[in-house]
Structure formats: structure tokens, C-alpha cells
Amino acid sequence: MSGNELQITGVFALGPLAITGTVLTTWVIMAGLGCAAWLVSRRLQLRPGPLQTAVEGAVAAIENAITAVEPLHAGVILPMVATLWIFIVVANLAGLIPGVHSPTRDLSATAALAFLVFLSVHWFGIRIQGLKNYLRHYLSPSPLLLPFHLVSEVTRTVALAVRLFGNIMSLEMAALLILLVAGLLVPVPVLMLHIVEALVQAYIFGMLALIYVAGGIQSQHPESSKENDRA
Amino acid sequence: MPDLTSFVTTSTLAATLGIAIGVMLPAIAMGWAISRALDALARQPEAERSIMRTLFIGLAMIESLAIYVLVIVLIVLFRNPLLEYLLK
Numbered sequence: 259m260s261g262n263e264l265q266i267t268g269v270f271a272l273g274p275l276a277i278t279g280t281v282l283t284t285w286v287i288m289a290g291l292g293c294a295a296w297l298v299s300r301r302l303q304l305r306p307g308p309l310q311t312a313v314e315g316a317v318a319a320i321e322n323a324i325t326a327v328e329p330l331h332a333g334v335i336l337p338m339v340a341t342l343w344i345f346i347v348v349a350n351l352a353g354l355i356p357g358v359h360s361p362t363r364d365l366s367a368t369a370a371l372a373f374l375v376f377l378s379v380h381w382f383g384i385r386i387q388g389l390k391n392y393l394r395h396y397l398s399p400s401p402l403l404l405p406f407h408l409v410s411e412v413t414r415t416v417a418l419a420v421r422l423f424g425n426i427m428s429l430e431m432a433a434l435l436i437l438l439v440a441g442l443l444v445p446v447p448v449l450m451l452h453i454v455e456a457l458v459q460a461y462i463f464g465m466l467a468l469i470y471v472a473g474g475i476q477s478q479h480p481e482s483s484k485e486n487d488r489a
Numbered sequence: 490m491p492d493l494t495s496f497v498t499t500s501t502l503a504a505t506l507g508i509a510i511g512v513m514l515p516a517i518a519m520g521w522a523i524s525r526a527l528d529a530l531a532r533q534p535e536a537e538r539s540i541m542r543t544l545f546i547g548l549a550m551i552e553s554l555a556i557y558v559l560v561i562v563l564i565v566l567f568r569n570p571l572l573e574y575l576l577k
Binding site: 417421423424461462466469 | 538539542545546549550552553556557559560563
């Protein structure tokens, strides 16, 4: 196998730019999701059909999960986190299609997603709190903790990228290794595990992004409002 | 090339030992976290949602440690950057 699972090869070249399978799959997923979102939201009705009910159920579930963490500004961060969730679920599951690799198997793709989360933490934090209040939380318990805040900004972004990449890549590699050792149908249970793991990893990535963004926003009384919301 | 044999042997040994130890400790930590979460769940079943959410986040954090080990081990096995000094 010589580690070619680890390597990302180019499919074709666009001038000096090598287009890898990751980019291609990501584009296809993006186009598919965009079209699906447009088609589903085109003709909304007050008495929804089965398709609209299903989509509304999914959106409502996502909204509930976000409201449980960040009740005050759920509407503002919903588009980002919901997009991350939906995209990563589809991207992880794309690895099940024969001949297609998950885009999230590529460290570049997951690093891009993690960098997006890194930027959006500051973007939402500054937009909702104001620059001064946002920067103050770096010094919050005591200015001595400033280096730790800065280090944690970097390490959690790296951890976010490596976690998704490592999980998906190791899943594909495990299926391949079992295929090498055993017969044709034996890797099927591993592919079942792939489905579970893809959903769990997408949930965790989106949840961590949500928690980081909510931490950057730091609403005034998150605990009390959360309790009220649940009661 | 006698150097290459010892290099391959050592890196395989290090990789297997590394993944064994690197999975063992996060497994202990995960078991600890799950048992604590079940304790809390038995005491306060109404707090299930927030307990489960925090548990999942914590498990993801712990799991990523094992994933770091796996990534390092795979690099050592398949993409060792030191190999080219030997092959030159």
C-alpha cells in the first residue's frame, strides 16, 4: 500500500495549478448542496409537503442544539454552524461512494475549515461584543493569562483540523487494511462504522465550533438564561 | 545496507509501541470520563442533555490525543522524513 492513502494526488492541472481530488469533490458537494438548498427553499408553503417537513425538522433540530448552547445569539451563528454541520456530514459520507475519497481525508481541507472557525470566533465576538469588550476577555481573570489565551487559540485550531483529518483518514485506511488482509465482503462492517463515525465527527466539529464561537461572544448571563430556557 | 534494516526495525517497533501506549492512556481517560458522566446521569437524569453534550465534547478532546499518536505513527511508518538521508 506504501502509504498512498496518505498522499493526495492531482486529478488534472489548470495551468500551473494542480486540481486535487479533494478540491473536485468539494466543488461537487458545494454545488449539490447549493442546488438542493435552492430547490428546497424555492416554493415554501404554509402546509408543507413531506420534503419541506423533513428539511424543516432538520433545521429545527440544528436550531435547538444551537439555542441550548448560546440562547441569546442563536440566530446570528446559526448559518455558519449549520453550514459546517451539513457540509461535513456530506463530505464525510462522500467517502462511501466507490472511487471518491472524502474531502475531509485531506489535511488541507480540514485545516481550511478549522481556519474558518478560527476567523469566525473573532468575527462574531467583535461584531456582537465590540472590539474593546472582545479584546478584554483575553485579559479577563488576570493579564498573566494572556499567553495561555493566545496559545489556546492556536492549539485548538490545530486540534480541530487534525482531529477531523485523523479520524476520517484512519477510517479509510482501516477499511483498506482489512481489505488487504481479508476478503471482499469483510470490510462492510467497517464501512458501517464509517457511517457512524462520519456523523459523530461532523457533530463534534460543529459543536466545538459552536462552543468556541459562543465562548468568543460571551453573553452576559449564559448560565441563568440557559436554565430559564430549559425550564 | 545494514543501516536500513535497523532503521526499519526500530521504526516499526517504535510505531507499534507508540500506538499501544498512546491508545491505552486515552482509553483509561475515556473510561474515567464516561463513568463520571454515568454517575452524574444517575444522580440527575433531568440534566441529561447538557451532560451528554459535555461528555461528547470531552470524549472528542481525549480522542484527539489518540488521533495525534496515530498521525505521528503513520508518518513514522509511511512518510518518514528522515528516510531520505539514508537512501541518499
